[in-house]
Structures are given as structure tokens and as C-alpha cells.
Amino acid sequence: MHEAVEACRVQKCLNEASEYLMPAGDVCAEHKATLPAKEWILAGSEQSATGYAQPTILVDESLRALNEYVLLEPPDEVTRDGSRQYGPPEDDFYSEYRIPFRVRRRGDEERSFTLVIRPEMMPALAAFFCRQSPGDVPPDV
Numbered sequence: 001m002h003e004a005v006e007a008c009r010v011q012k013c014l015n016e017a018s019e020y021l022m023p024a025g026d027v028c029a030e031h032k033a034t035l036p037a038k039e040w041i042l043a044g045s046e047q048s049a050t051g052y053a054q055p056t057i058l059v060d061e062s063l064r065a066l067n068e069y070v071l072l073e074p075p076d077e078v079t080r081d082g083s084r085q086y087g088p089p090e091d092d093f094y095s096e097y098r099i100p101f102r103v104r105r106r107g108d109e110e111r112s113f114t115l116v117i118r119p120e121m122m123p124a125l126a127a128f129f130c131r132q133s134p135g136d137v138p139p140d141v
């Protein structure tokens with residue numbers, strides 16, 4: 001009876017885990033060579049029908065599939081004006097908040113996008129972020 005062959009921990013990689021890379025764990029020779037120069041995440045084991053799966057390494061496509069955007073800096077500008085007309089007409093279009101965010105999608109390039117926030121949502125949104133703020137850093141209001 002021979003030993004079970006451990007698979008490379010990189011998600012979707014079918015190669016045999018013949019190498020060890022700190023702190024990622026058991027990987028194939030190709031990933032031992034390429035991972036150190038890349039962004040990757042070792043995701044904890046998740047419970048499934050068959051028990052706890054081995055931790056999985058997310059890189060490239062798997063990382064982008066998380067659809068996570070890392071905020072690169074707090075936004076510091078907001079646009080509110082009445083210079084646009086919308087079709088179909090929107091209520092209170094003149095008071096919407098347009099806030100640009102600089103982000104980097106995990107496994108991808110930096111980009112920016114503008115989040116449009118309707119005025120009636122702003123108090124709840126502000127309260128939500130204040131609740132998440134670490135206790136030792138009072139919000140600057």
C-alpha cells in the first residue's frame with residue numbers, strides 16, 4: 001500500500017504537492033517557483049459535507065473571483081450638484097452624494113470607481129461605518 005499523494009494547495013491546481021513553501025504549505029514545484037512573486041491568500045478550511053477541507057491557496061483567477069476591493073485610501077472628496085438631468089427622472093438627484101474610491105481588486109490592478117449614495121441612505125451608512133470604527137480612534141466629526 002503506497003502513501004496517498006497530497007495535491008498542491010493552490011485552488012484548481014492538479015499537480016502533486018512535492019514541495020513546501022512557507023507559510024503557504026504543500027505546493028507543486030511550479031507554484032513553489034511562482035507564488036513568492038505573486039499576491040495570494042491562504043484561505044482557512046471550510047466545513048463541507050465531507051468534513052473540513054485542507055486550506056486552499058487563492059491566486060490569480062481564484063483571487064479575482066473573491067470580488068474583493070481593497071480601499072487604498074479614505075475618500076476625501078464628494079460631489080453634489082444639480083448639473084445633471086436623469087431619465088427616467090430621479091427624485092432628489094441634486095442632492096445625491098458621488099464619492100470616488102481608489103481601490104485595488106484582489107489579484108488585479110488599481111482602479112477607481114464612484115459610489116453614488118442617495119441622501120436618505122447617508123445617515124444609516126455613516127452610522128454603520130462609525131460602529132465599525134476601532135474604539136481607540138474616535139471619528140473625526
Ligand SMILES: [Zn+2]
Pocket residue numbers: 008009010013014015027028029030031
Ligand atoms: Zn500547484
